[in-house]
Amino acid sequence: MSLDTRVNGAADQPSGVGGPLAPAHRIRSAIETVIAGKPEVVRIALTVLLAEGHLLIEDVPGVGKTMLAKALGRAVDCVVSRVQFTPDLLPSDITGVSVYHQQRREFEFRPGPVFANIVLGDEINRASPKTQSALLECMEEGQVSVDGVTRRLNRPFMVIATQNPVDMEAEGTYPLPEAQRDRFMARVSVGYPDPRTELGMIDAHSAHSPLDRLTPVTTVHEVATMTERVRGIYVSPVVKRYSLDLVSATRVSPSLALGASPRATLHLVRAARAYAALDGRDHVLPDDVQALAVPVLAHRLLPSVEAQQRHRSPADVVGELVARVPIPARG
Known part of the structure; x- marks a missing residue:
């Protein structure tokens, strides 16, 4: 593979837009308009996307965990869903449920938010282990089994989950079991910005969020093409x-x-x-x-x-x- 743009270190920006992975560079540039001063974190997130994995973002509140997940979802023109994990969330709230249709006298499957290309799971450790386990089959096999019927999920499919490490032992939280953590390809921590970056955020976020201006820079088809090329490395x-x-x-x-x-x-x-x-x-x-x-x-x-x-x-x-x-x- 030959790219017109070479990245010489995590902090460098691509000098061109050509090459087979040009959409990836566009995604990274788009995300960095929202998440400033964290080029390596953005690169890891993009790496997981192209490697067809799932990403766990773990950090304290207010550093941009959900913002990073949203930015990646908005940068790709695809189906994006968000799940706010809470203790009362049920597995069917994620995977979907079969509902009886009175007029047709048959059960109709209503897909849950997991039937998307990118699923944003906010505060995943606030859901019960039973609900967390609803993601195991989705993340490993790219499918959902409900009422004895197996349904394939969209491709590409990526789960981006966030959690707060400070709340690990707090009441109302459930630490991710080993089987769940093992299905996440990578874990990143956003971390606090440096003073110069944080000072710039005061002006950039004062009137509106940079996320509001973020528009898709690539398509599902281009992402699929890139992941196929990555398999050949x-x-x-x-x-x-x-x-x-x-x-x-x-x-x-x-x-x-x-x-x-x-x-x-x-x-x-x-x-x-x-x-x-x-x-x-x-x-x-x-x-x-x-x-x-x-x-x-x-x-x-x-x-x-x-x-x-x-x-x-x-x-x-x-x-x-x-x-x-x-x-x-x-x-």
């Missing part, structure tokens, strides 16, 4: 082995009570393909895997008791493994 045996070595290291680390699953390995390689494509390459480098190790792996891991006592997060452990695990030699 070359991954050498060395990079595959390195990805597996990183994941395997989490399974034997004394600092982790639960390591990463085989699904994590697949997600890491798929995300690396998309990351490389956004950088204008037709092959994956070990650098791509290293850049994605924390966002793709950390949220799936459970720290050991000793690690918790030492205040070491899974992200810290993954960072240490990236620095320690050697890149396999060629041959």
Whole structure:
């Protein structure tokens, strides 16, 4: 693959608009008109979209979690739905329900908000585990089974969920179980903006939200074309082995009570393909895997008791493994 535009680092902007992934650069530019000063966060979100994964945005209130999800949804001309997760939300409120039609004397299926291209799940940890589990089949298999009937979801299909880590232990919240977290390809934190960016936000958001001016810059067809091209990005045996070595290291680390699953390995390689494509390459480098190790792996891991006592997060452990695990030699 050859792109007219090469990205030389997360903070650089594309210098052109040509090439097979030109729509991706347009999406990124559109999102950055809303989410300022966070180019790497935007790039990870775009990486997950092109890798056909799902994104978990975890951060404190007011830093732009929902704004990022909305911006990505508005930048693509597709079906977007939003679900506000609450304790009283039912699985059928997400997947849909069969309703008896009196005149026709038959059941009619009324699809839920999951029948969209991009599903924005706000505060997902406020729903009960039973309702959270309604997304498992959707996210893994791209389908919904209701009343014994399986229905395919739209393609492309992406779930973007947000949650507040401060509320993890609060009453009325339900931490995501391991099976649910494992289905998210990556987790990102938006973080606080730097003072200069935040000062600019005061003027930019004073009269109206930049989100109001955001219009679609690409179509579902173009996104599907890009995801198909990303699947063809070359991954050498060395990079595959390195990805597996990183994941395997989490399974034997004394600092982790639960390591990463085989699904994590697949997600890491798929995300690396998309990351490389956004950088204008037709092959994956070990650098791509290293850049994605924390966002793709950390949220799936459970720290050991000793690690918790030492205040070491899974992200810290993954960072240490990236620095320690050697890149396999060629041959």
